[in-house]
Amino acid sequence: MSTNRHPIEQEELMAYLDGELPADEATEALSHLELCPECQTLVADFRDVSQELMAWEVESPEVGISSEINAALGERFQNREAVKASSPRWKTRVMTSRWVWAAALAVVCVVVGLTLTLIHRNRNEDRPTLISDGMPASGNSTAYPSMASIEQYLMPDRNAEIALARSAAPAAISSNAKVLVLGWRGYETAIEGRNGFVCVVERSWGLPFNSTEFWNPKVRAPMCFNPAAARSILPLTIKRTEMVLAGLSKAQMIDSIKAGFDSKELQVPEPGAMSYMMSRAGHLNDEVEHPLPHLMFYFPLTDKSSWGADLPDSPVTLNPQFQDGPEPITEFVIPVGRWSDGTAAPVM
Amino acid sequence: MTSDEALMLEFQRGSRAAFEELFARYRKPLHGFFGRRLNHPARAEDLTQETFLAVIRAVSRYEPRSLVRTYLYGIALKLLAAERRKVLTSSTVGQSAPEPTTDGTPEGVLWVRQAMEKLDAADREILMLREYEQLSYSDIAELLRIPINTVRSRLFRSRLALKSYLESEGKSNPALRASAWQSHPRRRGMQ
Numbered sequence: 001m002s003t004n005r006h007p008i009e010q011e012e013l014m015a016y017l018d019g020e021l022p023a024d025e026a027t028e029a030l031s032h033l034e035l036c037p038e039c040q041t042l043v044a045d046f047r048d049v050s051q052e053l054m055a056w057e058v059e060s061p062e063v064g065i066s067s068e069i070n071a072a073l074g075e076r077f078q079n080r081e082a083v084k085a086s087s088p089r090w091k092t093r094v095m096t097s098r099w100v101w102a103a104a105l106a107v108v109c110v111v112v113g114l115t116l117t118l119i120h121r122n123r124n125e126d127r128p129t130l131i132s133d134g135m136p137a138s139g140n141s142t143a144y145p146s147m148a149s150i151e152q153y154l155m156p157d158r159n160a161e162i163a164l165a166r167s168a169a170p171a172a173i174s175s176n177a178k179v180l181v182l183g184w185r186g187y188e189t190a191i192e193g194r195n196g197f198v199c200v201v202e203r204s205w206g207l208p209f210n211s212t213e214f215w216n217p218k219v220r221a222p223m224c225f226n227p228a229a230a231r232s233i234l235p236l237t238i239k240r241t242e243m244v245l246a247g248l249s250k251a252q253m254i255d256s257i258k259a260g261f262d263s264k265e266l267q268v269p270e271p272g273a274m275s276y277m278m279s280r281a282g283h284l285n286d287e288v289e290h291p292l293p294h295l296m297f298y299f300p301l302t303d304k305s306s307w308g309a310d311l312p313d314s315p316v317t318l319n320p321q322f323q324d325g326p327e328p329i330t331e332f333v334i335p336v337g338r339w340s341d342g343t344a345a346p347v348m
Numbered sequence: 349m350t351s352d353e354a355l356m357l358e359f360q361r362g363s364r365a366a367f368e369e370l371f372a373r374y375r376k377p378l379h380g381f382f383g384r385r386l387n388h389p390a391r392a393e394d395l396t397q398e399t400f401l402a403v404i405r406a407v408s409r410y411e412p413r414s415l416v417r418t419y420l421y422g423i424a425l426k427l428l429a430a431e432r433r434k435v436l437t438s439s440t441v442g443q444s445a446p447e448p449t450t451d452g453t454p455e456g457v458l459w460v461r462q463a464m465e466k467l468d469a470a471d472r473e474i475l476m477l478r479e480y481e482q483l484s485y486s487d488i489a490e491l492l493r494i495p496i497n498t499v500r501s502r503l504f505r506s507r508l509a510l511k512s513y514l515e516s517e518g519k520s521n522p523a524l525r526a527s528a529w530q531s532h533p534r535r536r537g538m539q
Contacts, residue, residue, distance in 0.1 A: 053510075058392070247354025247357045
């Protein structure tokens, strides 16, 4: 195969088959593959090789845990109990871990974008719902009692996740933005950006800890952060995701948030931090599948009267999540009249 | 299903059940890892158990920086290297290395093994980590401490070589090639 006649190298084609190409290059590879019989043959050959290798299976007898392992386990737990009795090591580790602080703050920041329904609905019974906190009025508290398998939170189609993330902001912004997608180990870069914005699809653990949908695997909340928010808000979201994937409990996260702000280890939002949530797609929670398009602005604690938030007919809403919470963050939400694709949104 | 990483952290916090779950998930894959590389079932099982012993001994230092899967294969690779050194030493002082077992091995498997043996050892390792352990390029690069582009280029070279070998052998011995297909009903494509 002459590489001069093909827009992608053979090695790249192999990487495409292995799922190792970035989304944009994978799209290019797929487009070429559909039209190139020569490359289709090569792909078929690679698949044949892979399939034939699978003939080599190793018979594995059913063997349980050996006596040596049992002994080692016994010794380990014995030692651990001894250490635990003399030193609260685990607690100390959790409480001083920077990434725990950071991840915990992410809760706050993501939650902001998802928790306004109740107050908004109370004030505006006749207006369409902007967003929701994922706490259905029906009180279905057992729908998602625990974390589902990680596969359920992942989007199998990487390109679909990229498109959904980008739909959070107008194309003039998101087409040049960096895009992250959720993988087995947390968020990873799918496409590098050029304008400092970062688009991402948040998952259910951005909801309040007491939300009945905290583990709802259907939640998909597309957001695009401006450069200031990408630096000060998004890293916390990423860390929070890592913490969730690592299996920390809600209690550990909550404790960490409180302690982190007390010790000044957690940072407040950078000046000018804001984000876009203008997608008509996604699934914020089971109650309000699609929010109305809106922008979110992040601040250190600010009096809501300075923005006229929550006043009659004011379009500005203060997220109530922070009113009684430990986080010194204020977030204002302002609905906008159009979806990210420029079409008109329902009147508020 | 609880993630491997969550299980590891639970084990770190003292959960025996979490360890047992990890053991159930990875005993067979690790046995396959050693089995294909050593072709000595008894040692493969020993080293599988040793891998879990190493996990127990090091669990207090575990941090969820990489997948548990990658972490386990990292330990396995170290044990494998030690085993190979041991075998080499034994051979040089007059003891014979264990003979590969072939009794009862399906022809198709023998054929694949022969094809793999034609590859450069480093290339073969990369190919096996990808095909059998299904590790990503970056995981393989991390484990073998080589650049990711090297992983890709060697993987490509291995697959082309294997394709060529399999084709030539298949042409000369179609019955053997057919048996390779028949011996594995759970064929899959590359991911």
